[in-house]
Amino acid sequence: MKSQVIIIGAGAAGLFCAAQLGQGGKSVTVLDNGKKIGRKILMSGGGFCNFTNLEVGSQHYLSSNPHFVKSALARYTNWDFISLVAQYNVPYHEKELGQLFCDNGAQDIVDILQKECIKGKVNIQLRQQISAVKQLEHGFEVVANGQSWTCEQLVIATGGLSMPGLGATPFGYQIAEQFGMNVISPRASLVPFTYRESDKFLAALSGVSLPVRVYSQSGTSFANQLLFTHRGLSGPAILQISNYWQPNESIRINLLPHDHVADILQHQRQSSPKLQLKTALNRILPKKLVELWLEQGIFQDDTLANLSKVRLNSVENIIHHWQFTPNGTEGYRTAEVTMGGVDTHQVSSKTMEALNIQGLYFIGEVLDVTGWLGGYNFQWAWSSAHVCAQGI
Ligand code: FDA
Secondary structure, eight states, X not given: OBOSEEEEOOSHHHHHHHHHHHHTTOOEEEEOSSSSSOHHHHHGGGGTOEEEESSOOGGGEEOSSTTTHHHHHHHXXXXXXXXXXXXXXXXXXXXXXXXXEXXXXXXXXXXXXXXXXXXXXXXXXXXXXXXXXXXXXXXXXXEETTEEEEESEEEEXXXXXXXXXXXXXXXXXXXXXXXXXXXXXXEEESOOEEOOGGGGGGGGGTTOEEEEEEEOTTSOEEEEEEEEOSSEEESHHHHHHHTTOOTTOOEEEESOTTSOHHHHHHHHHHHXXXXXXXXXXXXXXXXXXXXXXXXXTSSOOOBGGGOOHXXXXXXXXXXXXXXXXXXXXXXXXXXXXXXXXXXXXXXXXXXXXXXXXXXXXXXXXXXXXXXXXXXXXXXXXXXXXXXXXXXX
16 A cells, blocks of 8 residues: 555544645555544543643743754644644633633644645555554655555654543654654653652542642742642642653642742731631632641640741741652643653754654654643644645
């Protein structure tokens, strides 16, 4: 079987690239191991797909080659994708922080990609087990389900390792290594942290959520919600900081980012000296959290009048400077993305073609490009897919 271009992976990047190539007149075949296209898209954004963000720049991405994303993001912007969504009359809304979600559901995005692929006469082959990829004198041979396919250009769009239940495999990394390319060690990211033994008492707070500002050791910080779970800490603030966390490091959490607890307590001491510390804290923090701190002896209750400077300092420390050392992360099972991947120093930022292997391209999450939470990972899929299609 022959196809001008073969794309491996029918996810966000693979489908978008295929549609554009097909509409440009190329014969394109997409091979995927799953029984459905765009499975991660359907799961994304809690089922409503946060498909891009109103503000997108290279500062929203991590890569060992930080400039790599600039060209693709400039050539296919968030506004380009937003206008595609609008062309299909798909209703969407901004949830917070510029994050755009579908009103009706993520299926709307999969439907757009499918219709775009139909326009481009793309041949999509599902349930394909790929057993070999070989470079030929001109092009490549791909063996899938025992059948041999040849193509002039081969695009790897197999994504990262998160959510193995949705078909994630290390295939893209293996292909890169087969062709002598470097792969930056992958690790789970945008992922909840787990408790160390000594923090497991916090499991009692499971379900409690509050706005925080969380800091990595290198000083990057995010203000958003933190959620206590029975296994550890989650919520958007924690997922964001996980991109910047290294094993054994601690993170700092400000549990009251918009106020100063010392000022509040000093003020209340003057107006109501007999007020209990617990009552004062219950007014500004989740009750369950305050109760657990007291239960655990993290501080003792007393009237505000009796609150010594030392005790005030310790309350201030736990609220504004909580040092939390994760045991680890929940790993690929719940991670939204994979950090690391195919080394972008060995890929053209203009076309996504491997610098040393003519005709071999890598797009989307398989590359060492990780976006923040907030629609940035899909935007990378769209932008990298677009420049690849233009480059072929
Ligand atoms: P993607 O993973 O989408 O597609 C890869 C495809 O390759 C899959 O279809 C897979 O089956 C196939 N494949 C893998 N190995 C293969 C093999 N050996 N042979 C054949 N096929 C193979 N991002 C965002 O911007 N906004 C959001 O709201 C969310 N939400 C979200 C929720 C959850 C639960 C997850 C897990 C992830 C997100 N993300 C997200 C991240 C986003 O889903 C991700 O970055 C993109 O889907 C990456 O697109 P790709 O096309 O690169 O890979």
